[in-house]
Amino acid sequence: MNLFRRLTILIPYLWLLVLFLLPFLIVFRISLSEPVLAMPPYAPQFDLGEGWAAFRESLSQLSFANYVWLTEDALYRNAYFSSLRIALVSTFLTLLIGFPLAYGMARASEELRPILLMLVILPFWTSFLIRVYAWIGILKPEGLLNQFLMSLGLISEPLTILNTDTAVYIGIVYSYLPFMVLPIYATLEKMDYSLIEAAQDLGCTALGAFWKVTARLALPGVLAGCLLVFIPAVGEFVIPDLLGGSDTLMIGKTLWTEFFNNRDWPVASAVAIILLILLVVPIVLFQNAQARAQETGS
Amino acid sequence: MKSLGNVRRSFTPWADGSAKPYIAFENVTKRFGDFTAVDNLTMHVYEREFFSLLGPSGCGKTTLLRMLAGFEEPTSGDIFLDGQPLKGVPPHKRPVNMMFQSYALFPHLTVADNIAFGLKQEGMEKGAVAERVDQMLKLVKLEQFAKRKPHQLSGGQRQRVALARSVAKRPKLLLLDEPLGALDKKLREETQFELMDLQEQLGLTFMIVTHDQEEAMTMSDRIAVMDAGIVVQTGTPGEIYEAPNTRYVADFIGNVNMFEGRITAIENGLAEMDATDGFGIRAIAQEGFKAGQHAWFAIRPEKVDVTRDKPDQDRNAVQGEVWDIAYLGGLTVFNVRLDSGAVIKATVLNSERAVEDPIGYEERVWLSFDPDCGILLER
Numbered sequence: 001m002n003l004f005r006r007l008t009i010l011i012p013y014l015w016l017l018v019l020f021l022l023p024f025l026i027v028f029r030i031s032l033s034e035p036v037l038a039m040p041p042y043a044p045q046f047d048l049g050e051g052w053a054a055f056r057e058s059l060s061q062l063s064f065a066n067y068v069w070l071t072e073d074a075l076y077r078n079a080y081f082s083s084l085r086i087a088l089v090s091t092f093l094t095l096l097i098g099f100p101l102a103y104g105m106a107r108a109s110e111e112l113r114p115i116l117l118m119l120v121i122l123p124f125w126t127s128f129l130i131r132v133y134a135w136i137g138i139l140k141p142e143g144l145l146n147q148f149l150m151s152l153g154l155i156s157e158p159l160t161i162l163n164t165d166t167a168v169y170i171g172i173v174y175s176y177l178p179f180m181v182l183p184i185y186a187t188l189e190k191m192d193y194s195l196i197e198a199a200q201d202l203g204c205t206a207l208g209a210f211w212k213v214t215a216r217l218a219l220p221g222v223l224a225g226c227l228l229v230f231i232p233a234v235g236e237f238v239i240p241d242l243l244g245g246s247d248t249l250m251i252g253k254t255l256w257t258e259f260f261n262n263r264d265w266p267v268a269s270a271v272a273i274i275l276l277i278l279l280v281v282p283i284v285l286f287q288n289a290q291a292r293a294q295e296t297g298s
Numbered sequence: 299m300k301s302l303g304n305v306r307r308s309f310t311p312w313a314d315g316s317a318k319p320y321i322a323f324e325n326v327t328k329r330f331g332d333f334t335a336v337d338n339l340t341m342h343v344y345e346r347e348f349f350s351l352l353g354p355s356g357c358g359k360t361t362l363l364r365m366l367a368g369f370e371e372p373t374s375g376d377i378f379l380d381g382q383p384l385k386g387v388p389p390h391k392r393p394v395n396m397m398f399q400s401y402a403l404f405p406h407l408t409v410a411d412n413i414a415f416g417l418k419q420e421g422m423e424k425g426a427v428a429e430r431v432d433q434m435l436k437l438v439k440l441e442q443f444a445k446r447k448p449h450q451l452s453g454g455q456r457q458r459v460a461l462a463r464s465v466a467k468r469p470k471l472l473l474l475d476e477p478l479g480a481l482d483k484k485l486r487e488e489t490q491f492e493l494m495d496l497q498e499q500l501g502l503t504f505m506i507v508t509h510d511q512e513e514a515m516t517m518s519d520r521i522a523v524m525d526a527g528i529v530v531q532t533g534t535p536g537e538i539y540e541a542p543n544t545r546y547v548a549d550f551i552g553n554v555n556m557f558e559g560r561i562t563a564i565e566n567g568l569a570e571m572d573a574t575d576g577f578g579i580r581a582i583a584q585e586g587f588k589a590g591q592h593a594w595f596a597i598r599p600e601k602v603d604v605t606r607d608k609p610d611q612d613r614n615a616v617q618g619e620v621w622d623i624a625y626l627g628g629l630t631v632f633n634v635r636l637d638s639g640a641v642i643k644a645t646v647l648n649s650e651r652a653v654e655d656p657i658g659y660e661e662r663v664w665l666s667f668d669p670d671c672g673i674l675l676e677r
């Protein structure tokens with residue numbers, strides 16, 4: 001029994017070890033190597049067959065040169081900053097749209113709620129890639145949006161939206177909206193509405209009660225939603241690649257270029273490792289917030 | 299007029315024609331779609347009264363409370379508080395506080411912050427807030443729990459926090475929506491007396507919603523018994539119990555035996571009635587009863603005597619068989635089955651410790667009562 005229990009607990013750890021820690025170590029080890037024209041395209045290679053001395057020799061060839069290189073070339077720094085900026089702005093925009101949406105859903109009648117929830121989840125039934133492609137059709141100069149605006153007479157010349165940062169924002173906000181709506185909805189839905197009445201009874205205006213009670217109690221959901229949007233948005237590749245312009249700088253695109261175009265696996269690996277470290281911070285924050293939320297039982 | 303039951307320190311503003319009502323519902327109707335929750339209701343409550351709204355769920359009692367708090371507006375009619383019309387006044391501007399059935403304690407705030415919430419909202423100075431919070435905590439005996447969050451408290455403690463929070467702002471009127479509903483029986487009884495003490499200490503007007511008739515009887519100066527959006531009867535607990543005006547009220551408050559029949563004659567203020575259960579009833583005829591009319595005679599179980607021998611009276615006496623005996627310690631309840639098939643409850647006070655040859659199961663017994671022990675009802 002005891003052994004069985006230990007084995008059961010072992011399974012998720014094994015999973016993490018094989019599918020997370022091991023690949024991470026491999027990527028980390030590549031990031032310490034040098035690019036070479038070979039297959040695989042990095043050196044040194046470890047060959048345990050050649051004995052201990054040879055292994056130690058290869059080990060000593062590993063260096064942090066790639067990380068130094070990342071700090072020296074402004075391209076990478078700009079790409080990181082630009083990614084963080086785009087992710088932050090899109091997270092904020094997603095929150096701006098997602099919160100009222102979630103609030104409306106939570107306040108809707110009980111029969112209507114499952115339908116609304118379904119509508120939020122429905123886009124997941126179509127491939128992510130296809131949905132992003134569809135936005136090209138909407139945003140391009142002769143696309144649906146421009147045709148619509150011109151037919152209304154609001155604009156005379158088609159707007160250039162596609163291949164700009166704006167298109168990237170639209171793409172990210174659209175794609176990640178459900179990840180914002182669902183956790184906020186979950187916290188608002190279980191909130192006791194009499195709390196708001198109690199706040200009003202004790203002298204709050206409707207708006208005051210919203211800030212002091214609703215917004216405050218939705219905070220764990222808001223935080224979860226923001227991180228669920230922010231974390232993948234930082235490393236987003238497909239959306240800036242399809243909707244962004246040539247000057248849209250994002251670390252996902254930079255990584256792709258290093259890996260596939262330049263075939264510089266070590267630098268690409270170093271870029272990935274730095275990105276991971278940057279994202280660990282919000283992930284830890286998120287986990288702390290969740291632990292706190294569980295503690296207060298709200 | 300004879301007094302029915304006891305009224306607290308002869309506090310009877312409702313009997314004084316010149317007293318100004320503190321709360322006045324004037325022809326108030328509230329509809330939710332097709333459903334009429336409150337139907338053309340007029341009711342007056344006086345300052346410092348402990349007033350209960352009693353009725354089954356869905357009778358409109360909570361709606362009345364919510365209209366006073368400002369969470370619902372009447373569809374028609376007016377509500378006045380201390381002479382001022384409440385129409386259009388938002389909840390946060392009403393000098394009224396409410397204790398919610400779910401307590402509605404803010405889960406993210408400590409006990410002290412919950413109590414301070416309304417005071418801070420008022421813009422009260424920090425030192426004064428702290429002082430008032432301490433005072434409130436002392437009042438509900440929760441001084442050691444100031445730093446706890448609501449989820450770290452027991453149900454009874456939460457109830458007291460909710461109470462402290464709702465009286466912290468010293469409202470003139472406190473509304474309580476089923477305040478004791480979530481507590482167990484023993485705690486509920488203790489809290490009833492605490493609430494009464496508190497009301498007297500603070501000199502507030504209490505308006506309480508409950509479906510528990512015992513709770514309403516214990517605490518209230520007056521009770522309004524509601525049914526389907528209307529007030530069926532308003533009166534002191536004694537009046538409601540001893541002089542119900544309808545079968546609904548008689549049945550809703552306490553136990554009652556009901557005999558149906560036709561009034562054959564009225565003489566010297568006494569009505570003669572032939573009960574369908576096959577015996578004659580003589581009862582006090584209030585104004586408005588006429589010979590030949592259909593009526594009900596309601597009598598409480600404790601006012602029915604149980605004897606082996608035929609009592610010395612032709613009327614108000616009927617024979618039956620003991621069907622069930624429930625010994626409750628202080629009381630014994632006999633369920634007696636009349637020959638008509640009706641089962642009548644009679645409660646006997648066990649004033650002696652040991653009774654020789656007590657009345658047992660399946661014994662033939664006589665039930666009897668005096669003419670002024672029951673009440674004739676028209677409907």
